[in-house]
Amino acid sequence: MHIFTGAEIKQIDQIAQKSGLDVFTLMENAGRALFEEMKKHIGKKDRILIMSGKGNNGGDGIVLARYLQQHGYSCELVLPAGKPKSETALKHFTHYTSCGLKVSEIQGKYDVIVDALLGAGATPPLQGEIQKVIHWANEQHALKIAVDLPTGVSADEGWADEAFQANYTYCLHGYKPSAFLEGSTDYYGEKKVLGIGLPQESKWQVWTEEHVKRTFQKREQKAHKGTFGTGLLLAGSDEMPGSALLAGIGALRSGIGKLTIGTSRFVAGVLAGRIPEAMYAHDGLQKVVNGQVPKGMKACAIGPGLPNPEEIEQALKVLFQSDLPLIIDAGALQERRYPSRKAEIILTPHPGEFSKMTGIPVPDIQKNRLYFAQKYAQEQGVITVLKGRNTVIAFPDGDLFVNETGNAGLAKGGTGDTLTGMLLAFVSAEKDIKSAVANAVYFHGCSADHWGKTKAQRGLLASDVSELLPDIMKSFE
Numbered sequence: 001m002h003i004f005t006g007a008e009i010k011q012i013d014q015i016a017q018k019s020g021l022d023v024f025t026l027m028e029n030a031g032r033a034l035f036e037e038m039k040k041h042i043g044k045k046d047r048i049l050i051m052s053g054k055g056n057n058g059g060d061g062i063v064l065a066r067y068l069q070q071h072g073y074s075c076e077l078v079l080p081a082g083k084p085k086s087e088t089a090l091k092h093f094t095h096y097t098s099c100g101l102k103v104s105e106i107q108g109k110y111d112v113i114v115d116a117l118l119g120a121g122a123t124p125p126l127q128g129e130i131q132k133v134i135h136w137a138n139e140q141h142a143l144k145i146a147v148d149l150p151t152g153v154s155a156d157e158g159w160a161d162e163a164f165q166a167n168y169t170y171c172l173h174g175y176k177p178s179a180f181l182e183g184s185t186d187y188y189g190e191k192k193v194l195g196i197g198l199p200q201e202s203k204w205q206v207w208t209e210e211h212v213k214r215t216f217q218k219r220e221q222k223a224h225k226g227t228f229g230t231g232l233l234l235a236g237s238d239e240m241p242g243s244a245l246l247a248g249i250g251a252l253r254s255g256i257g258k259l260t261i262g263t264s265r266f267v268a269g270v271l272a273g274r275i276p277e278a279m280y281a282h283d284g285l286q287k288v289v290n291g292q293v294p295k296g297m298k299a300c301a302i303g304p305g306l307p308n309p310e311e312i313e314q315a316l317k318v319l320f321q322s323d324l325p326l327i328i329d330a331g332a333l334q335e336r337r338y339p340s341r342k343a344e345i346i347l348t349p350h351p352g353e354f355s356k357m358t359g360i361p362v363p364d365i366q367k368n369r370l371y372f373a374q375k376y377a378q379e380q381g382v383i384t385v386l387k388g389r390n391t392v393i394a395f396p397d398g399d400l401f402v403n404e405t406g407n408a409g410l411a412k413g414g415t416g417d418t419l420t421g422m423l424l425a426f427v428s429a430e431k432d433i434k435s436a437v438a439n440a441v442y443f444h445g446c447s448a449d450h451w452g453k454t455k456a457q458r459g460l461l462a463s464d465v466s467e468l469l470p471d472i473m474k475s476f477e
């Protein structure tokens, strides 16, 4: 499931045109695909309204109206902004009328309302007739279907004034970024991608169940505890001992072979009874500062529950020189430049931390989080896991995954620590770093979704996320 910006779609259309696949054909394909999909949700007795705009999104609506009427559905086409302006939509409109099909006026009640007013080429806020008709449509009790994206939503940014409140949005060829951004995602309703005959893929995609099934490795039966490597977790302080506990359990429940927790003597004392499976490096952070990185480690996570920025900075200087993949979280996330090194650096900020790291205000980040995560990942050469609803995982080579699992139950202190522990385990054990990171994020969200099936989201604890992991991972093994 790929994600394309409005500009990319335009470019793809131009390439298609040059290679002989004209927009008229793409529009025909779009209308037919919409018809095939819609048939699953409508009946012949339903009164269907199709609202078409003047651009190509409107053209898709015109083709859909033809298919519906020619197959015996009760469908009326309206053009609230007037006749098509786009050359291709106008051609399809001419074909529509030459088939003896009519244009109607909005009148009475409808069972189904289709929004083909504006698509990827429009810039909100809405104006004129379009604004009025969207306001009217939102007040109707009908099944609401948007073509490509809900009118009033921008393709690439997460904001909207008043937009079409869809039950379903059928995205053509691929998703647009706004399908995953606060301020617009809720207008989409349930979303689905429909193919229209274009071959292009994107470096941005949704990390789906299929990806996890394809990449999540079965635990080898001949494995021993050394097979998966030892993870070093530098976390927890006398004031925040719980962070080390949550991250440690997250790592162990995710299958880490051996875990060394570098923490204060006091925290190690508290944790020893709760996580007897781990080894402890007393004053581990200080030891790293002094150049004593425990030997034989496969990866290192640093940050949860660490309060002292100077000490962290010194420890990072030492760790950057090691060949360990590094997961940097919470207290260790600051504005800094990252060195180029062989092993990966994975940062796991929430929007507030990302704002601290970049100086970009949180609302701007949220409006455009795919873009900003990718920009940061590429400029700094680090894997950026920008957390929150629809976590974005951006890689230095431009690849980007959006994770859709998880719910508001995760909006609670400690769940980030759990994820850091999970990442430490997955990065230590899995061969491919991209799927290791994405699968950890996916399973973290799945735990919350599993909990939400039978229990109130608000009652979820970070420790529950870890506890549910074995059940979740079982279905992928």
Ligand SMILES: NC(=O)C1=CN([C@@H]2O[C@H](COP(=O)(O)OP(=O)(O)OC[C@H]3O[C@@H](n4cnc5c(N)ncnc54)[C@H](O)[C@@H]3O)[C@@H](O)[C@H]2O)[C@H](O)CC1
Binding pocket: 009, 012, 013, 023, 026, 027, 030, 053, 054, 055, 056, 057, 058, 059, 060, 085, 086, 117, 118, 119, 120, 121, 122, 123, 124, 125, 126, 127, 128, 130, 147, 148, 149, 172, 173, 198
């Ligand atoms: N490759 C594909 O995915 C294809 C998708 N198709 C469809 O085409 C649209 C994009 O079409 P485009 O003509 O570029 O733009 P729109 O239809 O979204 O709108 C242009 C139209 O809207 C007016 N307008 C712009 N902003 C506003 C506003 N704020 N208020 C009111 N009116 C506005 C503008 O003046 C123009 O008249 C894509 O989404 C798909 O649905 C193709 O069918 C095939 C290839």
Ligand SMILES: [K+]
Binding pocket: 057, 115, 116, 117, 118, 119, 146, 147, 148, 149, 150, 151
């Ligand atoms: K639309």
